Amino acid sequence: MSFNISVSPHIRLPFDAKSIMWVVVLALLFPAAAGVYFFGLPALVLIVFTTLVAVITEAVCQWLAKRPITAADGSAVVTGLLLALILPPTFPLWMAAIGAVFAIGIVKVLFGGLGFNIFNPALAARAFLLASWPVAMTTWIRPFDAVTTATPLFLVNKMHQAAPGYWDLFIGNRAGSLGETSVLAILIGALVLLLTRVIDWPAPAAFIGSVALFSWLLGHDPWFAIMSGGLMIGAFFMATDYVTAPVTTKGRFIFGLGCGIMTVLIRYFGGFPEGVNYSILFMNILTPLIDRYARPKLFGGR
Amino acid sequence: MSTFKRGIHPFGYHKAETAEKAVRELPLPKRVVLPLQQNLGCPNEALVKVGDEVHEGQKIADSAKFVAAPIHAPISGRVTKIEKLPNPCGFDVPAIVIDAGENAPQEARYDGKWSVDELAPEQIRKIVREAGIVGLGGAAFPTHVKLSPPPEKKIGAIIINGCECEPYITADHRIMLERTEDVLYGAKAIAKAVGADRIIIGVEDNKQDAIEKLKYEIRNGSTSSPYQPSREKSRDTKSETNTKLEIQSLKTKYPQGGEKMLIKATLGREVPSGGLALDVGVVVQNVGTAVAVAEAIKLGKPLIDRVVTVTGSGVKEPQNLLVRIGTSFLEIIEHGGGLKDDAAKLIMGGPMMGLAVSSLDLPVVKATTCLLVLSKKEVREYEEQSCIRCGRCIKACPIGLTPNFLADFIKLKDWARVEEYHVADCIECGCCAYVCPSRIYLVQYFKIAKRELQTRKAVCR
Numbered sequence: 001m002s003f004n005i006s007v008s009p010h011i012r013l014p015f016d017a018k019s020i021m022w023v024v025v026l027a028l029l030f031p032a033a034a035g036v037y038f039f040g041l042p043a044l045v046l047i048v049f050t051t052l053v054a055v056i057t058e059a060v061c062q063w064l065a066k067r068p069i070t071a072a073d074g075s076a077v078v079t080g081l082l083l084a085l086i087l088p089p090t091f092p093l094w095m096a097a098i099g100a101v102f103a104i105g106i107v108k109v110l111f112g113g114l115g116f117n118i119f120n121p122a123l124a125a126r127a128f129l130l131a132s133w134p135v136a137m138t139t140w141i142r143p144f145d146a147v148t149t150a151t152p153l154f155l156v157n158k159m160h161q162a163a164p165g166y167w168d169l170f171i172g173n174r175a176g177s178l179g180e181t182s183v184l185a186i187l188i189g190a191l192v193l194l195l196t197r198v199i200d201w202p203a204p205a206a207f208i209g210s211v212a213l214f215s216w217l218l219g220h221d222p223w224f225a226i227m228s229g230g231l232m233i234g235a236f237f238m239a240t241d242y243v244t245a246p247v248t249t250k251g252r253f254i255f256g257l258g259c260g261i262m263t264v265l266i267r268y269f270g271g272f273p274e275g276v277n278y279s280i281l282f283m284n285i286l287t288p289l290i291d292r293y294a295r296p297k298l299f300g301g302r
Numbered sequence: 303m304s305t306f307k308r309g310i311h312p313f314g315y316h317k318a319e320t321a322e323k324a325v326r327e328l329p330l331p332k333r334v335v336l337p338l339q340q341n342l343g344c345p346n347e348a349l350v351k352v353g354d355e356v357h358e359g360q361k362i363a364d365s366a367k368f369v370a371a372p373i374h375a376p377i378s379g380r381v382t383k384i385e386k387l388p389n390p391c392g393f394d395v396p397a398i399v400i401d402a403g404e405n406a407p408q409e410a411r412y413d414g415k416w417s418v419d420e421l422a423p424e425q426i427r428k429i430v431r432e433a434g435i436v437g438l439g440g441a442a443f444p445t446h447v448k449l450s451p452p453p454e455k456k457i458g459a460i461i462i463n464g465c466e467c468e469p470y471i472t473a474d475h476r477i478m479l480e481r482t483e484d485v486l487y488g489a490k491a492i493a494k495a496v497g498a499d500r501i502i503i504g505v506e507d508n509k510q511d512a513i514e515k516l517k518y519e520i521r522n523g524s525t526s527s528p529y530q531p532s533r534e535k536s537r538d539t540k541s542e543t544n545t546k547l548e549i550q551s552l553k554t555k556y557p558q559g560g561e562k563m564l565i566k567a568t569l570g571r572e573v574p575s576g577g578l579a580l581d582v583g584v585v586v587q588n589v590g591t592a593v594a595v596a597e598a599i600k601l602g603k604p605l606i607d608r609v610v611t612v613t614g615s616g617v618k619e620p621q622n623l624l625v626r627i628g629t630s631f632l633e634i635i636e637h638g639g640g641l642k643d644d645a646a647k648l649i650m651g652g653p654m655m656g657l658a659v660s661s662l663d664l665p666v667v668k669a670t671t672c673l674l675v676l677s678k679k680e681v682r683e684y685e686e687q688s689c690i691r692c693g694r695c696i697k698a699c700p701i702g703l704t705p706n707f708l709a710d711f712i713k714l715k716d717w718a719r720v721e722e723y724h725v726a727d728c729i730e731c732g733c734c735a736y737v738c739p740s741r742i743y744l745v746q747y748f749k750i751a752k753r754e755l756q757t758r759k760a761v762c763r
Contacts, residue, residue, distance in 0.1 A: 003660055004647040004681050007746040009732030011469070011653045011680070013313060017690050017739040115688035115740075200693075247693040247706060296702040298724055299307075299562060300575040 021074025023198050024237075027189035028081045031233060034172050034182035038143035039089035043178050047084040049093050053100035054080025061109040075114050079103050082122035082237060085179025086230060086277070087129070088139055090146070095133055099125040119284045120244045123277055130277075140175040149175045153229045154273040169227040180230040190236040199240040202249050203256035207235040210260025218268055231263065234276035244284045251287075251294035258283045303507065304570075305553035306563040309700045310733045312469045312556055312654070315508070319620040320472040320613050325480060327624045328637055330402065334376050334628025335665040336362070337389040337397045340436070342443045343369035348398055354381045359412050359604055361432070362398055371444040371668075372434045376606040376626035379403055390650050390657060390664045397665075400628070412602035418491045421599070426495040433598035434605045434668075439463060439474070439559065439588035440651055442669035445595070448587070449495040451580045458583040459500035461568055462489045462592055464516075465552060465559030467506060468652025471672045473609040474589045476622045478505065478512035481593045482519040484600075486547075488592030491599055493545060496585050501547045502568045503589075508554040516549050556654060557731040561586045563700055575727050610666060612638045616645030616675030625666055631673060632662040646681040649674040654732040684741035695734035695744060701727050705734035705744045712747045717758065725751045 035043045059071035080100055087096060103125035111117040130137045142149045152174050155161040164174050172182025180186075193199040208226050215225035226232070239245060239259050246255050259279045266275025339345040346363035356362055356375040364372035383399035416429065431446035451457050462485065466474040478485060489501050505513050552558055552567050562573045564586060571582040579586050587595075590609060597603045606627055613620040618639030625634055631648070635641060649656040650670055695705035703724055711719040728748045735744040 003645075003658065004683070005658045005660055006647075006683065007743060007749070008656060008658075008730075009654045009736045009745065010647065010649055010656065010658065010674075010676065011312065011736065012682075012684065012741065013310075013737050013739075015739060016741065017687055017692075020690075020692065020739055113688065115690050242690045242692045247691050247704065248696055249693075252693075291707070295704055296696060296699075298575055298703070298727060299566075299701040300572045300577065300727070301702070301724075 018073050020198055021078055023196050024078050024193065025074060025081065027192040027198075028078065028085065028179075028237065030185040030189040030192075031085055031179035031182060032081065034185035035085065035089065035178040038172055038181060039141065039178060040144075040146065043089045046087065046089065046091060046093065046096060046178065047081065050084035050087070050096045050100050051077055051080035053097045054083065054104050057101050057104040058109065061105055062113075065109075067113075070114070073114065076104055079108065079121045083125055085233060086122060086126050086177045088137060088141070089178045090139065090141055092136060095129060095136060098132075099129045102128050115243055117243055118287075119281055120238055120241050123238055123281055126277055127281060142175055143173050143181075151175050151229070151273065152224075153267070156224065156228070157267060158273055163221065163224045163228075166223060166227065169224070174228075177230060177233075180233045183227050183232050186232040186236060193236065193240070199236070200249065200252065202253035203239040203245060203259075204235040206253045206256025207231070207239050207259045207263075210257050211263050214261065214264040215268075218264070220268070225267075229267075229274040230276040234259070234280055238276075238280050239283075244287060246287050246290040246294060248291070248294050248296060250296070251290040254290050254294055255283050255287065258286065303553045304550065304567045305555055305558065306566040306700055307702070308698055308733075309555045309557060309563070310698050310736055311554075312736070314469065316470045316613070317472050317475070317508070319470075320611055320622055321475055323472075323476070323621050325473075325476050325609050325622045325624050328626070328629065328634060330377055331626055331629040331633055332402045333630075334400050334626060335387055335397050335630065336373050336376070336400070336628045337387070337395045337665065337667060338363050338373065339389075339395050340371075340373065340442060340627075340667040340669065342441065343367070343371070343447075345395070346370060346373055348384055348396070350381050350398065352381050352384055355379075356381060356400060359606060361434075361604070369444055369447050371436045371446070372432065372604075373398075373627075374434055374604040374606050375400055376628050377402055388661070388664060390659050390667060390670070392657070392659075412604075414602035416599050416602075418487065418494060418599055421491075421494070423495045423497060426491050426595075426599070429598050430495070430595055433594070433603070435591060435594045435598060436605070436668050437588055438590035438594060438608055438668065438671070440655070440669055440671045442667070445587065445591055448585055449492065451496055451585070455580045456583055457496040457498045457580070457585055459502060459569065460489065460493045460496060460498045461564055461584060461586045462492075462501065462503040462589055463559055463561075463564055463586055464503055464505040464509070464512065464589045465564060466509070467554075467556045467559040468654050468656075468672075469556075470613050470674050471611045471652050472613075473611045473622055473671055475509050475512055477589050477593055477609055478509070479515055482515050484593045484596035485516070485589050486519060486592075487600070488594070488596035489547075489587075490545070491595050492585065492587050492592060498585065499545050501545065503547075503549045504552050504558075504564050504568050505549065506554040506558055507551045513549055513551050520547060520549070556733065557700060557729070560700065560729055560731060562729065575724065605668060608666070608668065608670070610634065610670055611672040611674075613672065614649075614675040615677040615680060616642050616647070618642060627668060628665045630662070631659075631664050631666070634666065634673060635662060635675070641675060642677065644677040644679070645675045646678040647676040649676065654736065655730065686742050687740040689740055689742060692739060694737040694739065698733035698737045700731065700733065701729060703728060703734075705748075708751070709742055709744055709747045712751045717751075717755065720751050721755060726755065728752065
């Protein structure tokens, strides 16, 4: 009889990286469904297409690099899905494809693949698309009738018009990126992630809390500030990205706070109506620094 | 409920399989194998030679070094071999083999019977040392060393460890239920040896029956409850009158039974990084050790047997057995009906910190708390994936380390950083690797790094 020999511990929690990715995918389906409900069939096509391109890109890159093909681990699905959710609902498919290739090929794989990328691939791709096709990236439509319009953030902060009602903002009946509009759907997805402990509270709480607080201090409506733009989806699905945000609870809180402050600065003092995208990318750069200093207190340390 | 920070709740404790099973005595083995090094510290020298007749309880190996514990013959018989044999730690060490032979087993001859009230601290230490007692919770550190704190360290309290936080194991649980009086007696002796006036027994709250039993025994204890020192004594020694005894029910959380975690949970004190329990005025001993101390004092019986939990889905009949040190694993497993066909992994100790061993042809040593046999479907060899920086290891580490970064630095052989990130403080509890979704063998890296840093220091100085 020969026994298996390996180092302790001999039991492991039955919850691996793959399961985590698929829980995130499940959570993302709620805002995705809301997007399809409000913006119709083109939204569905954009979601499926972008996700497919992301997965295929990863498989091709890994095949070219002669590395094990792990495109089925769910992480590329998450990136593709996230990217589609932060694009305008009527965004041209060929541009979305370039975005997905950029996200996976340049931002993720070139930096070493899963676990090694510095920037959130979906957000970096969105910034890239905004710089390349600014008009297509800011062409918004109204829910249901697809009439071209501007986002509430633009109308309120830059044009000084009246904000839509809180109920419309909450359920997502407003113009905006495909998956960012429905606060309700995003909160359901976030609840899934929080209950399965896939994400923890510090980053989203600090992010949303600081945007509300500073908006209020600067004389803006805090409820409008947190329910408009991409704050909700950014706080729950992007600022909680394992790879590009800090690892410790303390660090995640600092990260969220930094994101909130940057968002407020860009929204009220910058040229863009929305700052969630750039604030998270900016804080991604600071992640290694935060990780270095926001470590837990050592047991028995001074 | 008092506890420590972080830690984990293992998925499935598997204690129910054996928790209700009273300890049964395994029939005397015909042959015992006694590695001369059974515990941390220095190896022993054999005091007998091949062909010698020995009787049960006779000292057969000892060392002049302080950090060592002698070994006694667990059975009467004849020494048939002294040679290098495999021991459970994975390498061959010199061992004494005793065969019972056909002769009728000789009566055990134990020398000396004492009462703890009449003994001075120095005498208790001597009895403990001569009885070859080591920590029976699994670390097997010589007990008399722990009972000899340097004079400048005032020991205010002793903690008796009844946590048994590893899944599957119930040996200590049974000891607390079945040997309650001796646990308390041993605790008193240990407290006296180190001059402590406070005794805390820490038990996880998943062992309510043990907590109740201990409390009952203290309240109603038999005529000579060890915690009511006789009147004359109490007038003599102030410390004894004040000896306070308390049972603390602790949160069931792994690794609650780790020495540092237990001190934190019971007294709120943190053993300083790089320090010992002594530094916060505490001595911690396992419940099984307390019973061994009680037996050594009351009966003059050296440490020749211990309770071993035999369990896991790979054995036919999980149970708790009292076995002689040196009994082969095979004999113990066969007593439990043998292995099931799908047995795939044999672990000495628990599933979190135990040692996987390759064969049943190994002897029980003083550190053998449990024989755990896992079946094929429970044994998986994981392929390590890239770290996804989820932070679960950090949230699990009871010491407050960042295992993910440590593993990175170890892979890069950046030893300065490895040291800066406190690998030396790692207690190897396995929480980080247990929760890691990328299945990284974190504990393995830390074991390697600790050894590497020690060697490097030795070379440098």
